[in-house]
Amino acid sequence: MSRPKTGDKRAAILDAATETIAREGIGASTASIAKAAGVAEGSLFRYFPDKDTLLNELYCEIKSDMRSAMVADFPDAAPLRKRVRHIWDSYVDWGLARPSKRQAMLQLNVSERITEASKAEGEVRFEGAKEAMLQLVALGRLHGLARAFASDLLLAMAETTIGAMAASPADADRYRTVGFEAFWSAAAKKESREKTPKISE
Amino acid sequence: MSRPKTGDKRAAILDAATETIAREGIGASTASIAKAAGVAEGSLFRYFPDKDTLLNELYCEIKSDMRSAMVADFPDAAPLRKRVRHIWDSYVDWGLARPSKRQAMLQLNVSERITEASKAEGEVRFEGAKEAMLQLVALGRLHGLARAFASDLLLAMAETTIGAMAASPADADRYRTVGFEAFWSAAAKKESREKTPKISE
Amino acid sequence: MSRPKTGDKRAAILDAATETIAREGIGASTASIAKAAGVAEGSLFRYFPDKDTLLNELYCEIKSDMRSAMVADFPDAAPLRKRVRHIWDSYVDWGLARPSKRQAMLQLNVSERITEASKAEGEVRFEGAKEAMLQLVALGRLHGLARAFASDLLLAMAETTIGAMAASPADADRYRTVGFEAFWSAAAKKESREKTPKISE
Amino acid sequence: MSRPKTGDKRAAILDAATETIAREGIGASTASIAKAAGVAEGSLFRYFPDKDTLLNELYCEIKSDMRSAMVADFPDAAPLRKRVRHIWDSYVDWGLARPSKRQAMLQLNVSERITEASKAEGEVRFEGAKEAMLQLVALGRLHGLARAFASDLLLAMAETTIGAMAASPADADRYRTVGFEAFWSAAAKKESREKTPKISE
DNA sequence: GATGAATGAGGCTTCATTCAT
DNA sequence: GATGAATGAAGCCTCATTCAT
Numbered sequence: 047m048s049r050p051k052t053g054d055k056r057a058a059i060l061d062a063a064t065e066t067i068a069r070e071g072i073g074a075s076t077a078s079i080a081k082a083a084g085v086a087e088g089s090l091f092r093y094f095p096d097k098d099t100l101l102n103e104l105y106c107e108i109k110s111d112m113r114s115a116m117v118a119d120f121p122d123a124a125p126l127r128k129r130v131r132h133i134w135d136s137y138v139d140w141g142l143a144r145p146s147k148r149q150a151m152l153q154l155n156v157s158e159r160i161t162e163a164s165k166a167e168g169e170v171r172f173e174g175a176k177e178a179m180l181q182l183v184a185l186g187r188l189h190g191l192a193r194a195f196a197s198d199l200l201l202a203m204a205e206t207t208i209g210a211m212a213a214s215p216a217d218a219d220r221y222r223t224v225g226f227e228a229f230w231s232a233a234a235k236k237e238s239r240e241k242t243p244k245i246s247e
Numbered sequence: 248m249s250r251p252k253t254g255d256k257r258a259a260i261l262d263a264a265t266e267t268i269a270r271e272g273i274g275a276s277t278a279s280i281a282k283a284a285g286v287a288e289g290s291l292f293r294y295f296p297d298k299d300t301l302l303n304e305l306y307c308e309i310k311s312d313m314r315s316a317m318v319a320d321f322p323d324a325a326p327l328r329k330r331v332r333h334i335w336d337s338y339v340d341w342g343l344a345r346p347s348k349r350q351a352m353l354q355l356n357v358s359e360r361i362t363e364a365s366k367a368e369g370e371v372r373f374e375g376a377k378e379a380m381l382q383l384v385a386l387g388r389l390h391g392l393a394r395a396f397a398s399d400l401l402l403a404m405a406e407t408t409i410g411a412m413a414a415s416p417a418d419a420d421r422y423r424t425v426g427f428e429a430f431w432s433a434a435a436k437k438e439s440r441e442k443t444p445k446i447s448e
Numbered sequence: 449m450s451r452p453k454t455g456d457k458r459a460a461i462l463d464a465a466t467e468t469i470a471r472e473g474i475g476a477s478t479a480s481i482a483k484a485a486g487v488a489e490g491s492l493f494r495y496f497p498d499k500d501t502l503l504n505e506l507y508c509e510i511k512s513d514m515r516s517a518m519v520a521d522f523p524d525a526a527p528l529r530k531r532v533r534h535i536w537d538s539y540v541d542w543g544l545a546r547p548s549k550r551q552a553m554l555q556l557n558v559s560e561r562i563t564e565a566s567k568a569e570g571e572v573r574f575e576g577a578k579e580a581m582l583q584l585v586a587l588g589r590l591h592g593l594a595r596a597f598a599s600d601l602l603l604a605m606a607e608t609t610i611g612a613m614a615a616s617p618a619d620a621d622r623y624r625t626v627g628f629e630a631f632w633s634a635a636a637k638k639e640s641r642e643k644t645p646k647i648s649e
Numbered sequence: 650m651s652r653p654k655t656g657d658k659r660a661a662i663l664d665a666a667t668e669t670i671a672r673e674g675i676g677a678s679t680a681s682i683a684k685a686a687g688v689a690e691g692s693l694f695r696y697f698p699d700k701d702t703l704l705n706e707l708y709c710e711i712k713s714d715m716r717s718a719m720v721a722d723f724p725d726a727a728p729l730r731k732r733v734r735h736i737w738d739s740y741v742d743w744g745l746a747r748p749s750k751r752q753a754m755l756q757l758n759v760s761e762r763i764t765e766a767s768k769a770e771g772e773v774r775f776e777g778a779k780e781a782m783l784q785l786v787a788l789g790r791l792h793g794l795a796r797a798f799a800s801d802l803l804l805a806m807a808e809t810t811i812g813a814m815a816a817s818p819a820d821a822d823r824y825r826t827v828g829f830e831a832f833w834s835a836a837a838k839k840e841s842r843e844k845t846p847k848i849s850e
Numbered sequence: 851g852a853t854g855a856a857t858g859a860g861g862c863t864t865c866a867t868t869c870a871t
Numbered sequence: 872g873a874t875g876a877a878t879g880a881a882g883c884c885t886c887a888t889t890c891a892t
Contacts, residue, residue, distance in 0.1 A: 055873095069359075070359065071273070071357075071358060071359050071360075072272070072273075072274070073273070073274060075864075075865055075866080076865075076866060076867085077864095077865070077866085085873080085874090086873060086874040086875055087866095087867090087874080087875060087876090088867085088868080088869085088873075088874055088875060088876090089872085089873060089874070089875095090866095091866085091867065091868080092872075092873075096866075096867075097865095097866065097867090152357050153357055156272070156353050156354055156357055157272060158270070158271060158272050159272075187425070187428065187429060187432065188425060188429065190421075191411070191418070191421070191422065191425060192411065192414075192415070194411075195407070195411045195422070198407045198410065198411070199404060199407050199429065202403040202404060202406060202407045203400060203403060203404065203433070205403060206396070206399045206400050206403045209399065210392070210393065210395075210396045210399070214393070217392070220391075220392070221392065221396070224388070224389060224392060227388065228388060228389070228400065228433035228434060229433065231388065231432040231433050232404070232429035232430065232432050232433040233429060256855085256856090276881080276882060276883085277882075277883060277884085278881085278882075278883090286856080286857090287856065287857045287858060288857090288858070288883090288884090289856075289857055289858060289859090289884085289885080289886085290855080290856055290857070290858095291884095292883085292884060292885080293854095293855065293856075296884095297883075297884075298882095298883065298884090457852095471761075472761065473675070473759075473760060473761050473762075474674070474675075474676070475675070475676060477885075477886055477887080478886075478887060478888085479885090479886070479887085487852080487853090488852060488853040488854055489853080489854060489855090489887095489888090490852075490853055490854060490855090490888085490889080490890080491851085491852060491853070491854095492887095493887085493888065493889080494851075494852075498887075498888075499886095499887065499888090554759050555759055558674070558755050558756055558759055559674060560672070560673060560674050561674075589827070589830065589831060589834065590827060590831065592823075593813070593820070593823070593824065593827060594813065594816075594817070596813075597809070597813045597824070600809045600812065600813070601806060601809050601831065604805040604806060604808060604809045605802060605805060605806065605835070607805060608798070608801045608802050608805045611801065612794070612795065612797075612798045612801070616795070619794070622793075622794070623794070623798070626790070626791060626794060629790065630790060630791070630802065630835035630836065631835065633790065633834040633835050634806070634831035634832065634834050634835040635831060658876090658877090678860080678861060678862085679861075679862060679863085680860085680861075680862090688877080688878090689877065689878045689879060690862090690863090690878090690879070691863085691864080691865085691877075691878055691879060691880090692876080692877055692878070692879095694862085694863065694864080695875095695876065695877075698863095699862075699863075700861095700862065700863090
């Protein structure tokens with residue numbers, strides 16, 4: 047899309063890597079990535095010492111992009127339900143709007159070439175979201191379990207929802223909402239519905 | 248692990264491919280798979296004309312194995328909740344008991360080398376499970392949406408649950424149950440729990 | 449065509465090799481030859497210790513077949529022209545009737561895997577033909593040159609003629625005759641045609 | 650032989666392929682060709698996407714080289730006999746001077762890996778020669794037959810002649826002349842010798 | 851004898867990476 | 872810095888040959 051006219055080859059390479067890996071998987075050659083980026087084969091290695099580094103930095107970059115989408119306008123002071131809904135919507139909309147990034151991330155997520163360090167780095171600076179998830183766990187159905195479980199559940203359910211939305215664009219809005227309600231029911235307090243609003247506080 | 252002494256090289260190769268791909272990803276070389284299977288590299292190609300075929304047959308084989316686990320003892324006549332719980336437990340236990348198969352399947356699932364035909368074949372003969380999912384969708388919170396959405400949601404949540412169980416074996420039982428309750432809350436009817444039994448009919 | 453019902457696997461293999469090599473060249477695999485012969489892969493090596501031997505024996509066999517065609521009914525006592533015409537027609541008809549053998553021979557002829565010994569063996573027992581060629585050289589336009597030159601010229605011209613006949617079956621008879629006349633003019637004495645009979649004596 | 654110091658690797662590879670194929674046949678490995686060319690095996694594939702392309706381009710290249718030899722100094726305005734003699738001599742001398750190219754061409758000519766397109770391309774731009782052959786056919790012994798038949802006959806006879814010259818270098822000149830006379834007698838007008846000169850006019 | 855599964859060397863091709871320009 | 876030609880290790884696959892049944 048936006049092939050930077052500026053000398054920003056690094057970004058061009060990361061973009062091209064996203065597209066190419068989304069299409070061809072982790073096995074995409076550095077040559078094809080460089081070509082898609084409009085740079086010489088060798089130039090790729092001026093910005094990334096080797097392919098593994100490129101993959102790891104791409105992973106971090108996409109995570110960071112996703113984070114930005116979630117962090118933007120995060121309603122820190124809103125009720126829990128609103129905050130979780132924000133996370134949900136941000137993630138789902140991000141994935142829908144950037145299918146290549148999402149697809150590339152699916153590939154990177156299962157790759158043995160992404161280091162633990164990269165995965166750890168992907169976790170940082172989601173503070174508002176983490177805090178919301180902590181509260182959700184503390185007050186809800188997942189009480190006593192690891193916060194990561196709630197986060198992973200949200201991501202897994204959102205991922206499934208995105209897939210359904212992409213497959214049936216006409217029903218996209220319903221899927222987003224129903225998906226969220228499903229997650230909320232799964233994770234929020236199990237008491238009678240009347241009390242649920244209280245939980246979300 | 249247990250290298251079959253029988254002449255069943257095909258099975259040995261599939262087993263070795265499972266282990267190797269679980270460890271190294273789809274990029275695992277045919278040489279390493281053959282070696283792990285204890286056969287010559289050329290022998291691999293007597294059983295599978297090329298690597299893509301091996302991958303696709305491995306995919307189908309693992310799916311079939313998973314299916315067998317779910318279909319076994321399927322309580323066709325039980326209430327919906329019991330049947331869904333059976334699906335949940337079967338899947339979760341299968342994944343926990345066969346971490347390599349599960350891990351390999353994660354890799355195969357995102358690979359562009361698995362054909363639509365293979366994916367379609369993976370769907371068949373889950374009749375009891377499909378039927379349960381149809382009822383769940385018809386009567387529950389996902390009313391009006393595609394059955395596949397419910398199935399995918401279950402798989403995604405179970406997957407997440409398996410991950411958590413594997414990470415904290417001590418809490419495994421709690422995760423399995425809580426995970427299921429989360430799914431059930433996500434998908435089953437939203438009315439008060441007392442009415443839930445009615446739904447399951 | 450005639451897949452021998454008898455136990456004559458050796459002949460079946462040679463036949464199959466002829467067809468397969470005609471179609472795929474010298475690179476045809478022993479497996480494909482065995483399959484075409486209707487025998488097991490390993491059986492081929494009971495009749496021929498290795499592929500090179502198979503190729504060389506095939507070469508000799510086809511040469512021998514060709515020789516048989518030429519030697520049959522050879523008019524030893526006829527005038528030279530008649531004898532040469534017999535050679536010509538025998539060769540041309542043989543090649544036309546057995547396109548696979550001819551095509552396989554074209555491949556074998558240029559192969560570095562055919563030994564000098566095989567080539568030498570291919571020469572023997574063409575006595576009547578050799579004698580005719582010797583006379584032709586002695587009395588004709590190629591006077592003083594090697595007999596092999598005349599033979600090779602005949603074969604080369606006949607080969608070209610066969611190719612033309614195969615390409616235009618409707619004109620086959622004309623090509624055969626014109627081809628022979630061309631060879632005769634090329635090799636026989638240059639004096640007026642009336643005297644030719646004298647030469648041929 | 651003379652390994653070009655220039656960066657012209659492509660030509661070096663074609664040269665090496667010529668030598669290697671002349672020696673070992675079409676089955677010569679890309680590794681041996683690359684080695685003979687003094688380049689890494691991978692480099693070969695920068696110039697030719699695969700071995701088949703290499704073979705086809707080699708075929709075209711050699712044909713083109715042969716064409717150049719024939720076209721050079723072609724006496725368009727000379728009498729027919731002179732023009733045909735030019736073709737004959739050019740071809741024979743070319744083949745004698747470049748035994749590897751000739752030998753390689755013999756291999757390529759019978760290979761199923763040379764496409765029809767390559768063969769067609771090999772035919773173009775022989776205009777002067779074609780024209781001469783057309784006249785020869787129109788006026789001579791092959792009257793009414795395809796021009797290609799005359800051309801093929803010339804090539805086949807020249808090929809045989811080259812073989813004889815190579816085998817007996819001492820008699821080379823005689824073979825060249827006698828070979829031509831044989832071809833001329835074979836193809837030119839059959840009328841009485843007195844008239845033959847007229848034809849050749 | 852006959853079979854065909856098994857073998858592993860070797861062939862073609864790809865690709866991450868280097869380096870001279 | 873940027874380039875892309877060059878490299879050769881490594882990958883997938885074929886195949887002549889062996890050998891247990």
